Amino acid sequence: MQIFLNTYGTYLHIKDDMFEIRVPVKDSPPKVTLLAAHKVSSFVMATSAALSTDAVRLALKNNIDIIFTHANGHPMGRIWHSKLGSTxxxxxxxxxxxxxxxxxxxxxxxxxxxxxxxxxxxxxxxxxxxxxxxxxxxxxxxxxxxxxxxxxxxxxxxxxxxxxxxxxxxxxxxxxxxxxxxxxxxxxxxxxxxxxxxxxxxxxxxxxxxxxxxxxxxxxxxxxxxxxxxxxxxxxxxxxxxxxxxxxxxxxxxxxxxxxxxxxxxxxxxxxxxxxxxxxxxxxxxxxxxxxxxxxxxxxxxxxxxxxxxxxxxxxxxxxxxxxxxxxxxxxxxxxxxx
The missing domain is CATH 1.20.120.920 (CRISPR-associated endonuclease Cas1, C-terminal domain)
Structure with a gap:
């Protein structure tokens, strides 16, 4: 699945070899979601979110691309593995x-x-x-x-x-x-x-x-x-x-x-x-x-x-x-x- 990180202050990192997404909630503890790598096809980061280098490494290892977009949704750039995928x-x-x-x-x-x-x-x-x-x-x-x-x-x-x-x-x-x-x-x-x-x-x-x-x-x-x-x-x-x-x-x-x-x-x-x-x-x-x-x-x-x-x-x-x-x-x- 494609994961959209739209909330200001969201943090993507790794816990127990899984992606952990921490989404801030006003006046409450953050909402925490754990995702196995094989369930993710890509992350779309549309606002001011942060990610760890370990999250990037796990994404690259599993051919998961990380996409950064403008506010209107159009892509700015992406982190993608260096393999061409074919000859x-x-x-x-x-x-x-x-x-x-x-x-x-x-x-x-x-x-x-x-x-x-x-x-x-x-x-x-x-x-x-x-x-x-x-x-x-x-x-x-x-x-x-x-x-x-x-x-x-x-x-x-x-x-x-x-x-x-x-x-x-x-x-x-x-x-x-x-x-x-x-x-x-x-x-x-x-x-x-x-x-x-x-x-x-x-x-x-x-x-x-x-x-x-x-x-x-x-x-x-x-x-x-x-x-x-x-x-x-x-x-x-x-x-x-x-x-x-x-x-x-x-x-x-x-x-x-x-x-x-x-x-x-x-x-x-x-x-x-x-x-x-x-x-x-x-x-x-x-x-x-x-x-x-x-x-x-x-x-x-x-x-x-x-x-x-x-x-x-x-x-x-x-x-x-x-x-x-x-x-x-x-x-x-x-x-x-x-x-």
Missing amino acids: TRIRKRQLEASLGKEAVNYTIKWISDKMTNQLEFIKDLKKHRPQMSDYLNDKITRIENLIVSVGNLKGEQVADFAETIRGLEGTAGRLFFETINHVMPEQYKFSGRSMRPAKDIFNAFLNYGYGILYTRVEKCLMIAGLDPYVGFLHRDDYNQKSMVFDFIEPYRTFVEIPIFRLFTAKKVNKSHVDEITNGVSLNKEGKELLVNALLDYLEGDNIRYRGRNQTRANAMQQEAHVFANELIEKDVEPDSIEL
Whole structure:
């Protein structure tokens, strides 16, 4: 499991070869939790917490990464073991693929999958909102047309159509969030996407959720032996994890769906955010609400993936391995995933 340390003054150290987490409680003794290393996949340190060098050593020994994030949930850095997790052959092939037709095919697939997942989400909304069928049918038709346009793109390298596919993706995204806003309870409506900072409570939840997903995707890529920095569509700017931004696209609904459910169930209120300059930011209570819902969606429910029942988190990891194996031409099973 992934452990989030969100409380100011939390201390992570070792006791009896186990992780001990001490969380301060006002006017009471600290809350103490003991965790065996094999039960932990990563620690996410989002606020002013402390950890011991022994805790770092135990984490490294057990391939547990320690992630440090900004207040909005986006990763700042991580402590991770020095092993690549696979041979350098995968990363060499990833770089070669980025320069030619393979990158074209993967880019089209990932963006098409993202838009298809958005489309399926809207179709699901339609099942429960027949009074909005005309509005939703219009969005469905327009996104279907955009998916066809993406599938028809041609080029010998991604640069040949990069601006076009970004435009198509952006249009689909705008239609998708317009739809979410349209069906949202009145008190939660928002005016498009806003990031740094979020202008409203929905975008604050969304931004923090994406930050969690970024760390998950980066780890999936690293475990599979892939380079998070060598992307196909996103630019290779200085220190930009371009492949994380590429590979994450089909999985954004893994964040959007559980957050949407929190809002439509009216579990969110103004007490979950704090006012900041020019916007709002999730506070401790808001982060806890989101993290619990997101982890339950990623790790609690099973989906059908390659003929097996697996969590969404496991399916995402397996898809990273499939991608790596395809690059080095190892045998892989047919691509199939239900989101």
